[in-house]
Amino acid sequence: MQHWTVGDVDIHAVLQAVIPIPPARLFAGAPQCYAELPDYCDRSGNILMAIQSYLIESRPVRVLVDTCFAESFLRSRNMPDRFDDSLAATGFTPEDVSVVVCTHLHRDHAGRNTVEHAGDWVPTFPHAEYLVTAAEYAHWSEITGEDRAAPECVEPLARNGRLRFVAPDHHVTESVQLVPTAGHTPGHVSVRVESAGAVAYISGDVVHHPLQIGAPEISALPDADVPAARASRHALLRRVADERALLLGSHFAAPSGGYVNSAGAGLAWQPLVEREGAR
Numbered sequence: 616m617q618h619w620t621v622g623d624v625d626i627h628a629v630l631q632a633v634i635p636i637p638p639a640r641l642f643a644g645a646p647q648c649y650a651e652l653p654d655y656c657d658r659s660g661n662i663l664m665a666i667q668s669y670l671i672e673s674r675p676v677r678v679l680v681d682t683c684f685a686e687s688f689l690r691s692r693n694m695p696d697r698f699d700d701s702l703a704a705t706g707f708t709p710e711d712v713s714v715v716v717c718t719h720l721h722r723d724h725a726g727r728n729t730v731e732h733a734g735d736w737v738p739t740f741p742h743a744e745y746l747v748t749a750a751e752y753a754h755w756s757e758i759t760g761e762d763r764a765a766p767e768c769v770e771p772l773a774r775n776g777r778l779r780f781v782a783p784d785h786h787v788t789e790s791v792q793l794v795p796t797a798g799h800t801p802g803h804v805s806v807r808v809e810s811a812g813a814v815a816y817i818s819g820d821v822v823h824h825p826l827q828i829g830a831p832e833i834s835a836l837p838d839a840d841v842p843a844a845r846a847s848r849h850a851l852l853r854r855v856a857d858e859r860a861l862l863l864g865s866h867f868a869a870p871s872g873g874y875v876n877s878a879g880a881g882l883a884w885q886p887l888v889e890r891e892g893a894r
């Protein structure tokens with residue numbers, strides 16, 4: 616299980632699955648999975664796509680960033696779903712989560728917002744407030760397509776007052792703040808954690824794979840607004856590099872944390888070996 620320490624804050628990866636996919640399914644122009652990124656590709660040249668949440672212990676508040684696919688999604692495709700075991704390995708239960716941040720409302724990020732119970736859809740994290748930007752909710756209300764989170768993942772939360780609309784730079788706790796990174800979707804946010812002089816960012820889908828750090832101009836096919844997504848990716852990665860922050864990639868396979876270093880005119884990914892702290 617991956618874990619990082621950022622000042623006085625602990626961050627745990629909650630991994631649901633790692634799915635190999637051909638690059639052409641994710642990226643326009645189907646780039647090769649670069650040989651210098653062996654942790655993030657398989658031998659057939661597939662991209663390894665992690666589906667994961669991050670649990671931030673910003674005491675006394677526990678913030679879960681995204682909720683992965685719905686419970687039924689992987690099982691119905693005969694793929695193992697490790698979410699429950701992975702959450703249990705953090706030492707916390709769904710009841711312990713105080714806040715859920717929805718970076719955006721795609722099904723691989725908001726699918727497990729709710730769970731079916733006695734014929735009803737109820738919050739998976741029963742004591743949590745779910746945060747989303749108003750722009751994201753408006754976009755979700757308008758779109759169709761297979762990336763979109765299903766109505767039962769969002770509407771029961773809205774109906775029962777569990778969904779809170781927040782500004783894209785909202786402070787969740789003293790240490791945890793949203794960062795506007797529109798483009799992949801119009802209301803997309805990333806998450807910044809700062810504590811005792813250490814900084815970490817959780818990307819959301821502003822960047823899907825480490826190969827985009829060396830080549831941030833590469834767009835993911837699901838990016839709703841390609842120029843805006845590209846601008847957000849450039850800006851966030853530059854900010855991570857300038858702040859010497861830890862970057863935790865929402866879809867990066869392990870090691871999913873690392874640093875973004877300047878390399879000539881561009882940037883380069885430096886993975887952080889598991890269990891090293893970010894102090």
Ligand SMILES: [Zn+2]
Pocket residue numbers: 721723724820866
């Ligand atoms: Zn995604």
